[in-house]
Amino acid sequence: MSGFIAIHLGAGYHSPERKAEYNEAVNKACQQAISVLKNGANAVEAVAIAVSTLEDSPCTNAGLGSNLTLEGGVECDAGIMDGDSLHFGAVGALGGIRNPVKVAKALLCEQRKGLLSHGRIPPCVLVGNGALQWACDHGFKEVNTSSLITPRALSAYRKHKRALTGFSTLPPDQQESLAKRMKGDGSPVIDGDTMQDTVGAVCVDSNGQIASAVSSGGIALKHPGRVGHAMFFGCGCWAQSHTKTSMSVSVGCSTSGSGEQLMRCNLAQTCCEGLLQSDDPTSSLGNTFQRQYLKSPFLTDDAARLGGAIAVRYNHKDRDAEILWTHSTDSLCVGYMDTTQTKAKMVISRLPPGASAGSTYSLGGATVHLPLIEEPP
Template identity: 45%
Template sequence: KQGAGQHSNALKDKYKILSQKACEKGMESLRLSNSTLEAVVNAVIVLENSPLTNAGYGSNLTYDGNVECDASVMDGSNLQYGAVGAITGVKNPIEVAKYLCHFQTVNIGHGRVPPNFLVGTGAFTWAKEMGIPCIPPENLISVKAQKIYKHYKRKVKTDVDDINQQLKKRMDTVGAVCVDQFGNIASACSSGGIILKYPGRVGQAAIWGCGTWASKGTISVGSSTSGCGEHLVRTTLARTIAESIIETKCPTTSLYGAMQSNFISKIFLN
């Protein structure tokens, strides 16, 4: 037990150091660019590059043993949004989401509407066209993710009844929220999805109002969520909890109420 406790504390220390590095990168980016969107994206890139997290490199593997990532960003200053789902071959999916967000103001001609959400091979092709660095999909698989995949793949074959609870142990989606002195706010979310997900599955990290939310008004508010995507999508949780604290005397009470009535007790989760 003592050895297990020491291992747990060591892992917590690693996560703490990683989160500090992400925050430092985000603050540095904010100083250089004066952009909250750039800040959250660069902070998340640090997290995506680490094998400790379930995002980018080191993401959970699909049932077929591949990496498919979801990511999204939202710029509260103009309410623009960009997202990718089930994308592979890109080390930093959050960067593709950022490009899609910026692309909303581009006139692509002939009355065509610029995309804000791309999935699968379409997202990968678009990323290459934008000059975003792409890598062989197998290079996204970490040693840790491979071990977890093999462990649970064996369990699925031998003990189906017990597998669902165990799969919930690793859903460490990453995210970031940044607000500057002028109230400009942005949020980001990136995830490799749940363990042994079906190929092509898209979780909350890519879906509008579910993984991220950011808006600037009388007050600025942003959110980034983590957990079982199927539940968060059904309740549009990122937007729901963000809007629950606007124009309220007690944000804590409002947030608690929103979580209870619009998530935990929501009829869609019965």
């Protein structure tokens, strides 16, 4: 079976010193997804595998290693979309579950079955304790919050909490710097810890179907109960298969960055709409990101617009996929791999030297040709 996966480790700041760590996370997530694709998994299953592997990685802000809330807890958001059925499943402010994206996927799969056994409409998005309860009722194991807290996340939490205490006495530039760090914009933090946002994936399977997913630990020191773009339809991820676009192309997108901003720009859906309307995918993504995000009328009050996205445009006729990325944060770590390859390709895209995060953007891309014949396992 053929197919490919594209993933991102979040928009933010990726320290050059930790490149090997990112590479390991990228490789593992891509390998896992490619492995299940080769065994006949569909795109929805593959993005869930890729994103749950990223959740398990301590170097991402999702699942294990998530930013801590104001009260020192872990509350995650995740979303997943199936480009074939156009169904969406998501969870918000979910604690006590190791892999939130798997719960989102379970919600998606339940919906595809139609009405519940008692004629009730299956939920599309569940939050908080109700989401945890649903997950446990559907075979997920509740874990202790402490098992999701990494030493790095705890150390960052303690430092931010200490800084908060003296925040009002800091000079304005230091206040701004601290605010940016908590926002996950990737300002390098003195001792080398880093901040990234939502991780995600887009996959095309051997049937040419597309799916996308996102998962996030949210912003550092967020108020408990705060939900970000990962659980909002059209904001965190988007997928539309060729059968649904009335064209020979499938499109998918997964976003990362300041959740409140991405939510107000419906960024994932908007990027895909652009890709469907243009024959020049790279320019389309750049234009969409600039016009609908960096210069969006919905963000006029925001000094810095910190976000990023990966997007895929797959042409079924020639079996070529354009994998694209853009970001206004200092960096975006991207990986991709297809079923003919044994190792993922990783790109840490960075803003041009001297460019200011939050107002300018970088743009990149690669083309993958999807083999028609079945690959040996």
